[in-house]
Amino acid sequence: MDFTQLLQNMTNGVAKGSCYALVAVGYTMVYGVLQLINFAHSDVYMLGAYFAYWPAKWMGYLPDEKGGRAQDVPLALVGLFVVGSMAACAAVGALIERAAYRPLRHSGRLAPLITAIGVSLLLEYGGQMVFGTEPRLFPTFVEAQSYDVAGVKFANTSIIIVVTAAVLMGALTLFVNHTRQGRALRAVSHSFNNARLMGINVNATITMTFMLGSSLAAVGGILVAMDQPTITPLMGLRMGLKAFVAAVLGGIGSIPGAALGGLLLGVSESVVAYWSTTYSEAVAFLILIGVLLVRPAGILGSSAREKV
Amino acid sequence: MSALLAADQLTMRFGGLTAVKEFSCAIESGELFGLIGPNGAGKTTVFNLLTGVYRPSSGTVTFAQSDITGQPPPSIAARGMSRTFQNIRLFDELSALENVMAGAHLRGNINLFDALLRTGRHAREEKRQRDWAYKLLAFMGLEERAGLAAKHLPYGDRRKLEIARALATEPKLICLDEPAAGMNPSEKQGLAQLIRRIRDQLHVTVLLIEHDMQLVMGLCERIVVLDHGETIACGKPRDIQSDARVIEAYLGVADG
Amino acid sequence: MARNLLVMLGLLAGCYGFNFVMAEFIEVVYVDYINLCGLAIILAVGLNVINGLAGQFSLGHAGFMSVGAFAGAYASIMLTYGVIESGPLSFVSMGSFLLCLALSGLSAAAVGALVGAPTLRLKGDYLAIATLGFAEITRIVLTAQDAIGGPTGLKRIPKMPLLPGSEKWDGGTSTFWIYAFVCLVILLSVNLQRSTFGRALICVRENELAAETMGVRASRMKIMAFVYGAFFAGIAGCLYAHYQHSVRPDDFTTVRSIEVVVMLVLGGLGSLTGAVVGAVIVTLLPQFLRPLEESLGLSGLSMVVYAALLLLMMLFRPQGIFGQRELSLKLLRRLVPGGGKESRP
Numbered sequence A: 001m002d003f004t005q006l007l008q009n010m011t012n013g014v015a016k017g018s019c020y021a022l023v024a025v026g027y028t029m030v031y032g033v034l035q036l037i038n039f040a041h042s043d044v045y046m047l048g049a050y051f052a053y054w055p056a057k058w059m060g061y062l063p064d065e066k067g068g069r070a071q072d073v074p075l076a077l078v079g080l081f082v083v084g085s086m087a088a089c090a091a092v093g094a095l096i097e098r099a100a101y102r103p104l105r106h107s108g109r110l111a112p113l114i115t116a117i118g119v120s121l122l123l124e125y126g127g128q129m130v131f132g133t134e135p136r137l138f139p140t141f142v143e144a145q146s147y148d149v150a151g152v153k154f155a156n157t158s159i160i161i162v163v164t165a166a167v168l169m170g171a172l173t174l175f176v177n178h179t180r181q182g183r184a185l186r187a188v189s190h191s192f193n194n195a196r197l198m199g200i201n202v203n204a205t206i207t208m209t210f211m212l213g214s215s216l217a218a219v220g221g222i223l224v225a226m227d228q229p230t231i232t233p234l235m236g237l238r239m240g241l242k243a244f245v246a247a248v249l250g251g252i253g254s255i256p257g258a259a260l261g262g263l264l265l266g267v268s269e270s271v272v273a274y275w276s277t278t279y280s281e282a283v284a285f286l287i288l289i290g291v292l293l294v295r296p297a298g299i300l301g302s303s304a305r306e307k308v
Numbered sequence B: 001m002s003a004l005l006a007a008d009q010l011t012m013r014f015g016g017l018t019a020v021k022e023f024s025c026a027i028e029s030g031e032l033f034g035l036i037g038p039n040g041a042g043k044t045t046v047f048n049l050l051t052g053v054y055r056p057s058s059g060t061v062t063f064a065q066s067d068i069t070g071q072p073p074p075s076i077a078a079r080g081m082s083r084t085f086q087n088i089r090l091f092d093e094l095s096a097l098e099n100v101m102a103g104a105h106l107r108g109n110i111n112l113f114d115a116l117l118r119t120g121r122h123a124r125e126e127k128r129q130r131d132w133a134y135k136l137l138a139f140m141g142l143e144e145r146a147g148l149a150a151k152h153l154p155y156g157d158r159r160k161l162e163i164a165r166a167l168a169t170e171p172k173l174i175c176l177d178e179p180a181a182g183m184n185p186s187e188k189q190g191l192a193q194l195i196r197r198i199r200d201q202l203h204v205t206v207l208l209i210e211h212d213m214q215l216v217m218g219l220c221e222r223i224v225v226l227d228h229g230e231t232i233a234c235g236k237p238r239d240i241q242s243d244a245r246v247i248e249a250y251l252g253v254a255d256g
Numbered sequence C: 001m002a003r004n005l006l007v008m009l010g011l012l013a014g015c016y017g018f019n020f021v022m023a024e025f026i027e028v029v030y031v032d033y034i035n036l037c038g039l040a041i042i043l044a045v046g047l048n049v050i051n052g053l054a055g056q057f058s059l060g061h062a063g064f065m066s067v068g069a070f071a072g073a074y075a076s077i078m079l080t081y082g083v084i085e086s087g088p089l090s091f092v093s094m095g096s097f098l099l100c101l102a103l104s105g106l107s108a109a110a111v112g113a114l115v116g117a118p119t120l121r122l123k124g125d126y127l128a129i130a131t132l133g134f135a136e137i138t139r140i141v142l143t144a145q146d147a148i149g150g151p152t153g154l155k156r157i158p159k160m161p162l163l164p165g166s167e168k169w170d171g172g173t174s175t176f177w178i179y180a181f182v183c184l185v186i187l188l189s190v191n192l193q194r195s196t197f198g199r200a201l202i203c204v205r206e207n208e209l210a211a212e213t214m215g216v217r218a219s220r221m222k223i224m225a226f227v228y229g230a231f232f233a234g235i236a237g238c239l240y241a242h243y244q245h246s247v248r249p250d251d252f253t254t255v256r257s258i259e260v261v262v263m264l265v266l267g268g269l270g271s272l273t274g275a276v277v278g279a280v281i282v283t284l285l286p287q288f289l290r291p292l293e294e295s296l297g298l299s300g301l302s303m304v305v306y307a308a309l310l311l312l313m314m315l316f317r318p319q320g321i322f323g324q325r326e327l328s329l330k331l332l333r334r335l336v337p338g339g340g341k342e343s344r345p
């Protein structure tokens, strides 16, 4: 067995897992407040990548038809693109909630779920109509480099991914635990009615939840796009499933759970990929089913028993 | 003859809370037995322990001479213990008749292929369930409601329908969890008579949780009183009414 | 029971006639649509027993279908040619085909029991996501099997067997076989739904705890529902494989499972009529939108329209077209003015 290679896979897994975590947070927060699997979330992630791709393309940071080399995007612009994409995705997230989910908030569980699937299809295939079906090369936000430590390569993109994800997740945790709005969010996910009685604006809080989740997904989309480096309108499909699994794994409703679930999933996939890339795709689901059977609430989740 | 139902030292803990502590009682066949206590005393939890909804932290339940501790609810139902729920749990989309027929399903003896192929056996079973269900609906005074969806029934009828459904399983013992809750005095009186007839005419032993003291005292032959999970009294209604601890539990400690 | 057999025989004769008309007089494109509808109906009506009657949200129907498809197709190829290699297509013999169908139904049903049993404790979304996971695992495991072609799957799956007198039909006999099973699954499901078993399933859906305390063994009921639904999904898979003559693991992705659920929800979850109507709509809609998409040169348009319709449906009629009602003779009579008085029990 090649331990360096295994170690290499694990470090790659951490980067992959960080991306899962960024997207999983959105699933977990929305599920926490609405008990809804927001299928459209993974497509907001896709939009995040495209929203950063477009301005870069307009400003000519992409290889032209003659096959000229792509120009590097200056750092200040990268920051601008990322923030712009986050804002745009936040708006899309809020819009989805307002237009599709809010009208159905009192019609049971199934109708919103199917609606979420509908929104997801709409974004995916609407994306195909607008962006075209073929994969697009993502502009170079950072020049690829890699550092060699005892035979294990650390790509600078991987490092950026892990650091960005850690910073954002940390900030989100601080926000949720130490601000007024964060408290409102926790109150709403505990109970709609009680929160309303305490004078919390439930609708505004739900909108905020969607905006937060969507903007983190946008960052996830950009990070993955930098790493790949191509994007397609259907890129959310696989990410969505995996990220949702990560959220369930960590305990749905729990933000640290999403981080833990994402990392765990990323690393296990990469480790299994050492033996078989085909089966590494199945790892997520095997872990998922295992966890659901042993501890349905997930690793960090808490379960409440129904009173009879 | 030994008791139909015997609970021995039943204890149920939820995390740090002991909802029921060392509960013991023995109910004879044909009795009308009451279980009372202030809110949160642990009465419903006792029902859940007896009917297999919860597995007790310790203690045993013996029913009709066999140990049923920890058995799943369907097995216990099959042995002849049935119940209603404090927060009504009907099959809302089904009609009143179908609700009762669902209770009768337990005593039927058909397999999947009878159902898929509509065999004669299935037709006979269907007819048996229907006849039995109509009989019980009539017994409970609900024959007019047979075709209505359970969710459209008025509150009092919903409670009665739950009783009819429980009776459809042909139980030896029926556990009624606050059947009179939300009824007006005249409805309550009618219900009391019904409960008595369940025992007298259908020969089903009754275990009753009820907050209405008048109803319980007038109906039950023996009563056990719970408070904070502990059994504080057990005996005839007259003795319970004059028991100092019971009065204290219901009225709080008298000053001076 | 005897009546049921007679009805089924009558229906088979009807299917034969139907196939004759299809093969002789109708354009191939439309025959194709009709056959695809039939396959969708088998899937949807089967899933309706799991999701609609028993109320267990399964999102893994494509997984059961894939098991049946590969089991049936592999057996069929082996029984017909003896080896897996390319060459001209021939017909599978009647006996072999029936054997393959039984095999695919039973293997899918076995997987259904396998999936049903451990996941019984899960409810709602958790069950949905676990079944989805099972379907994905199935797909990946199938992809990894070289014996059945790995990612490229099986090709040269024989044609469905000839019928007496069908030698000259150019369209083949697929319509007969597909619709024979459409009739069978509908007949059995109607029986099931109206039986005491069907009622017990609905009880589990309506209130599992109450059902259990009334003596209904909820776990047994749920497994039964899974086995039933999976069995017919397996049959549909086998028919699909024979109809397409080739089958790949990627024919059975999550998207397909979701599609079947959408059929049910569109028609009205729990309504058999709804399942049939939903299956037809979801199958035909993209087919009719595709020419529009191609003429406009906008790929993705048909799916966008489909998604938009789904959204509108959920916003304005979340209970689906039929709700939980069934289209029955009684309902028809009530719709016709003056026809049939309602009898009160």
Ligand SMILES: Nc1ncnc2c1ncn2[C@@H]1O[C@H](COP(=O)(O)OP(=O)(O)OP(=O)(O)O)[C@@H](O)[C@H]1O
Residues within 6 Å of the ligand: A305, A306, A307, A308, B014, B017, B019, B037, B038, B039, B040, B041, B042, B043, B044, B045, B046, B086
């Ligand atoms: N599933 C559960 N998990 C945690 N605590 C529970 C559970 N079920 C009951 N309890 C607690 O156990 C105690 C007894 O509850 P129980 O419902 O048995 O009371 P009760 O006597 O039926 O009251 P009431 O008259 O209000 O119906 C209560 O404090 C209740 O909160």
Ligand SMILES: [Mg+2]
Residues within 6 Å of the ligand: B043, B044, B045, B086
């Ligand atoms: Mg109670």
